[in-house]
């Protein structure tokens with residue numbers, strides 16, 4: 465099975481479009497129509513990525529991004545926001561809330577899939593870089609230093625060749 469992607473989107477047509485598109489590219493897409501279920505579904509499904517609509521009834525995607533990023537368990541999952549309103553400052557607000565990626569509607573199929581792949585690749589690179597700290601017995605209460613947000617994986621500053 466492909467990597468798991470949770471798709472939170474109230475619009476039925478967009479939800480189907482996103483899920484069909486992701487499945488066509490080998491991902492396991494899980495639709496969520498009601499934003500109020502997003503956190504619980506994310507916990508159950510354990511996605512590698514969350515695609516998040518911003519304009520939704522009951523609760524906005526922006527609010528959900530903040531809630532996801534405030535949750536220790538869900539925080540590491542990259543979020544790609546999708547929004548129809550690309551007013552000036554929108555992208556900044558979405559990124560400030562903690563989303564790692566941003567795509568505006570109507571989506572370009574190619575850009576959508578590329579953005580998904582880029583976020584998954586970046587997350588995988590981060591996971592590969594981060595030493596396994598679980599059994600490394602870090603001093604109590606001393607959290608591992610966090611990488612600066614938005615840092616590109618890879619580029620520049622390659623470690624010297626060991627030999």
Ligand code: MN
Pocket residue numbers: 473474475517518519520
């Ligand atoms: Mn919507």
